[in-house]
Amino acid sequence: MTLSLAPPRPLSRLRHPSVLAAGAALVTVGLGAALVVAAGTDPATAWAALEEGMFGSPYSVGTSLNSAAVLALIATGFSVAHRAGLVNVGGEGQLCAGGLAAAATGLALPPQVPTALGVPLTLVAGFLAGGLWAWLAAVLRTRRGTSEVITTLLLNFVGVGAVSVAVHEEGLLRQPVTSSETLPQSEALPAGAHLPLIAGAESPATVIVAVAAVAVVVTAVVLRFTGTGLRLTAVGHSPSASARLGLPVARLQEGGLGVAGGLAGLAGACLVATAPYVLAEHFSSGYGFTGLVVGLLARGSLIAVAAVSLLLGFLTSGGINLQLAAGVPASSVQIVQSVLVLLIAATMLWSNRRTGAAT
Amino acid sequence: MRARPASPAAARVPALEIRRLTKSFGAVRALDDVSLVVESGTVHCVLGENGAGKSTLCHLIGGSLAPDTGTLRLYGKPYAPRRPADALAAEIAMVHQHFSLVPTLTVGENLRLLRLPDLARRVDRVADEYGLTLDLGARVADLPVGVRQRVEIVKALLREPRLLLLDEPTGVLDPVGTEALLKTCRRIADRGGAVVLITHKLGEVARTGDTATVLRGGRVAGGGPLAELPAERLVPLMIGRSADSLDPALSGTIGLTELTELTGSSMSKTPQAPADRxxxxxxxxxxxxxxxxxxxxxxxxxxxxxxxxxxxxxxxxxxxxxxxxxxxxxxxxxxxxxxxxxxxxxxxxxxxxxxxxxxxxxxxxxxxHDGCVPALSVAANLFLGRLGQFRRAGLFLDRRAMRRAADTVLTAHDIRAEGPDTPMSALSGGNQQKVVLARELxxxxxxxxxxxxxxxxxxxxxxxxxxxxxxxxxxxxxxxxxxxxxxxxxxxxxxxxxxxxxxxxxxxxxxxxxxxxxxxxxxxxxxxxxxxxxASAPTVAAPTLTAPAPADPATPADPAPPTEAITPPTPPTA
Structure with a gap:
């Protein structure tokens, strides 16, 4: 108790979260500028290109929002599982499973299917497949005690591989091969399975943005205001005490991880149901892992999930434009992003330790 | 088999001398002004119930904890271990209750992990001197517990220690294994070594020990040559009597005594005797x-x-x-x-x-771990098992009703918490237990x-x-x-x-x-x-509790006849 008063005041002020955040941002900007200069570009030009890519046009804003929505869905799922004490590292695999199921469902629909039927069916298929993918790991955990970190991680490779097989085999989902230039990808989904645009023809933003927003809000409400949320929290904190109190621990854990997978699968379905409306190898673009990072950084706060998803979503599409317009490799944006993540994580650790010492 | 122990001059310097050792953990005094002397050539038993401070003492000697005050001397020299390696360097060997063997390796491989020079010679010597033979090729995982412990003891003896410390060594052993272990302890002492045997089992003490120190509530409750301490005297020393107990660690007992007076008599008047139901x-x-x-x-x-x-x-x-x-x-x-x-x-x-x-x-x-979820509120801990009773609009948790119900419980059970939303971890242990009990009742x-x-x-x-x-x-x-x-x-x-x-x-x-x-x-x-x-096995001989122990355990240089008397004959199975 007395020890917590010991650190001198200037130092403790330095450790204030906002000071740390500002420091992290400063370091990141400095590193970004250095990379830009190293690539032989004028920093002002680069900044203009980045800004253009993030906010410059309805198109860039729409792209950013779509990316942010995918990240938010995966991170929301991560938060649900995390509440139940499970770490879902398998967003990528669940996303692939969801995309695969969505593509199969969409392609099986008749070409004239109405949007009101086609879109929900495609998305539900994605949700179910992703949920099933995660549920496999959850059952191994609850029945056999296998670490879900390992199983979800390994199921990533299976999921990615399954997509690859499906789009390479004509017997599966590959479009008919007419020439040697036919890409290994599926046929385009029927128009009725395309996600509707929500901000006019100028912007590619689709209903996925609304879906993600609803998912974030509903999850926040469930976790905070319902008995289910409290039960999940209890199981996450102490499975043994929860079991003693008669909570269905296994069911809650399976459900928590299942929902996490379902939301990742939903994200995968959305990716397939967005232009160019095909399932292709690498359609996931690593969203599963970036979403995991968002979830880890948000640490259970769904407001933070929304904020970090938006930040990373905008940075990603800004980075694409940086390469196109200013000739700075997009990988430098990835470097900057990763450094930012590292710094945020480090500052959290630091401020955590502070509160840890005070209690 | 009875080699002469160390020379009389050396025997006069105690193997281990502990002076006024005190160790506190927060407000709890685990050891309070504990002094004891272990002579070389003897088996010294440290007795006590759980929580008496035995393991703390063990950690202090072994260097994994440092005392608050007090000193240790080893063969006359100041000894202040700061980490377990210091104890090893001072030639103190410890055998813990839990084994430190790699189960997938063979016995020989486990011994080689010690990285001692001349391993083969040392193994032979231990086998010759103590009769502790091992199958070096056997996989540890395939061995019964008693043999595993023998490996542990051999491991300790290979270093040729001057002091051997055994922490509850018989907890895992069956009677035959116990017998063999105690015989080994006796032999080590007879060869001039010093053995500290930490135990709560009285039978062992009487059979093997020369002297004993009884700990209760972190203090020395008594001790001396075992010849003067028959079981009838050791038991009350270990368990204590509420009447003559002034020990703060036993203050719970004092509270208890009052309680008996308060409610004990009224209890007998309660109408629901077992037979009524x-x-x-x-x-x-x-x-x-x-x-x-x-x-x-x-x-x-x-x-x-x-x-x-x-x-x-x-x-x-x-x-x-x-x-x-x-x-x-x-x-x-x-x-x-x-x-x-x-x-x-x-x-x-x-x-x-x-x-x-x-x-x-x-x-x-x-x-x-099992009783409550410390991170959650008192109210949540009280009602986690029946959240269904607190529903609002069919979906939401009625936290206000939960809070009200929790408030009632807090008052009824006199639970001191700032409120029903206080996290369980912020409560004192007593109030946490009251919450758990209130919930179960x-x-x-x-x-x-x-x-x-x-x-x-x-x-x-x-x-x-x-x-x-x-x-x-x-x-x-x-x-x-x-x-x-x-x-x-x-x-x-x-x-x-x-x-x-x-x-x-x-x-x-x-x-x-x-x-x-x-x-x-x-x-x-x-x-x-x-x-x-x-009674059922007459071959395991009698003279444990009342056997004549060494006439004067302070001079263990001459232990021959008495040791004979308290060393039980070899059990047939050993």
Missing amino acids: PGPSALRVHALTVRGTDGTHALDGASLEVGHGEIVGVAGVEGNGQSELLAVLGGSRAPDEGTVAVGDTDITRATPRQRTDAGLGVVPEDRH ALDPLVCLAAAQPTRGLDVGAVHAVHSRMREAAARGAGVLVVSSELDELLALCDRVVVAYRGRLSAPVDPHEPAARERIGRLMLGAAAEDSAR
């Missing part, structure tokens, strides 16, 4: 067997019955199956054999929820309450409150089962006391009979079991 007893445990992972029996055909309105205590040194009994009752562990019934419901394989529905309340031993119907170490670590006031609640539950007609290592608590609280020893439960002892404490004490220490073992 027809039907099956509140709790019936029949022939329960639980096997540990190493094949030993944690519970070995334990049977028990608790009537309605009755408080039954389970006494015993920890690790004799009490934890497993509660784990089976709580549903966290399935028994290998046997049945458990609450009222007329069989719950042997029921889920925790079904147990609750059958009317079984459980206060787990590990409050923080709120079951409707409450047929039986099973509580493990319900007052451990609580202050006097909280102990009082917990005891009162359990009495009230019994008065309302529930059966109450209390597992405790505090004998005074059980004597004050219970209608009957059974004793757990090596996975079995003894016949009940009436705590009101005059010699109850003595009898329970002997049952706890396995003294009765050893008596019967001796």
Whole structure:
């Protein structure tokens, strides 16, 4: 108790979260500028290109929002599982499973299917497949005690591989091969399975943005205001005490991880149901892992999930434009992003330790 | 076999001299002004119940803890270990209760991990001198526990230590293994080494030790040559009597004594005597067997019955199956054999929820791990099992109603918390336990309450409150089962006391009979079991408790004739 008063005041002020955040941002900007200069570009030009890519046009804003929505869905799922004490590292695999199921469902629909039927069916298929993918790991955990970190991680490779097989085999989902230039990808989904645009023809933003927003809000409400949320929290904190109190621990854990997978699968379905409306190898673009990072950084706060998803979503599409317009490799944006993540994580650790010492 | 120990001059310098050692953990004084002397050429026993400070003493000697005040001297030289490596360098060897062997390696490979020079010569020497032979090619995982321990002891002896410290070495051994181990201890001492044997089992002490120090509540309660300390005197020293106890660590006992006066008499007037209630007893445990992972029996055909309105205590040194009994009752562990019934419901394989529905309340031993969720609020901890009762608009949790209901409970049970939203972890141990107890007592119907170490670590006031609640539950007609290592608590609280020893439960002892404490004490220490073992196996010779020990243990340079007397002849199986 007395020890917590010991650190001198200037130092403790330095450790204030906002000071740390500002420091992290400063370091990141400095590193970004250095990379830009190293690539032989004028920093002002680069900044203009980045800004253009993030906010410059309805198109860039729409792209950013779509990316942010995918990240938010995966991170929301991560938060649900995390509440139940499970770490879902398998967003990528669940996303692939969801995309695969969505593509199969969409392609099986008749070409004239109405949007009101086609879109929900495609998305539900994605949700179910992703949920099933995660549920496999959850059952191994609850029945056999296998670490879900390992199983979800390994199921990533299976999921990615399954997509690859499906789009390479004509017997599966590959479009008919007419020439040697036919890409290994599926046929385009029927128009009725395309996600509707929500901000006019100028912007590619689709209903996925609304879906993600609803998912974030509903999850926040469930976790905070319902008995289910409290039960999940209890199981996450102490499975043994929860079991003693008669909570269905296994069911809650399976459900928590299942929902996490379902939301990742939903994200995968959305990716397939967005232009160019095909399932292709690498359609996931690593969203599963970036979403995991968002979830880890948000640490259970769904407001933070929304904020970090938006930040990373905008940075990603800004980075694409940086390469196109200013000739700075997009990988430098990835470097900057990763450094930012590292710094945020480090500052959290630091401020955590502070509160840890005070209690 | 009896080589002359060290020269008389050397023998006059004690092997280990501990002066006024004190060690506190926060407010708890684990060791308080403890002094003891271990002469070379002797086996010195450190006796005491759980929590008496034995393991702290062990850690201090072994260098894994540093004392607050006090000094140690090893063969006359100041010895202040700051880490375990210092103890090794000072030629102190320790054998812990839990083995440090790599199970997938062979015995020989495990020994090679010590990286000692001349290993083969050392192994031969230990085999010659102590008769401790090992199959170096055997895989440790395939060996029975007793042999594994022999490997541990050989490991310790290979370093040719000047002082050997054994922490509860017989906890895992069967009688034959125990016999062999004690013989080895004796031999080491006879060769001039010094052995410190930390134990709570009285039979071993009498058979092997030369001198003893009894710890109780962190203080030295007594000690001296074992020849002058028969079991009749050791038992009261170990267990203590509430009357002459001024020890702060036993203040719970003092609270208890008052309690007996306060509520004890009124209890006998309560209308619900067990006989008034027809039907099956509140709790019936029949022939329960639980096997540990190493094949030993944690519970070995334990049977028990608790009537309605009755408080039954389970006494015993920890690790004799009490934890497993509660784990089976709580549903966290399935028994290998046997049945458990609450009222007329069989719950042997029921889920925790079904147990609750059958009317079984459980206060787990590990409050923080199994009893509550420390990170959640008091209200959540009280009602987590029945959140369905607090619903608003069909979907949402009615936190306001929960808070109100929790407030009522806080008041009714005199739980000191800032409010129902306070996290459980912010409460004192006593108040946490009151929350757990309040929750379990709120079951409707409450047929039986099973509580493990319900007052451990609580202050006097909280102990009082917990005891009162359990009495009230019994008065309302529930059966109450209390597992405790505090004998005074059980004597004050219970209608009957059974004793757990090596996975079995003894016949009940009436705590009101005059010699109850003595009898329970002997049952706890396995003294009765050893008596019967001796009776049935005459080859394991008699002269343990009353045998003439060395006439003057301060001069162990001349131990020959007396040692003969207290060393039991080789058991036929060894």
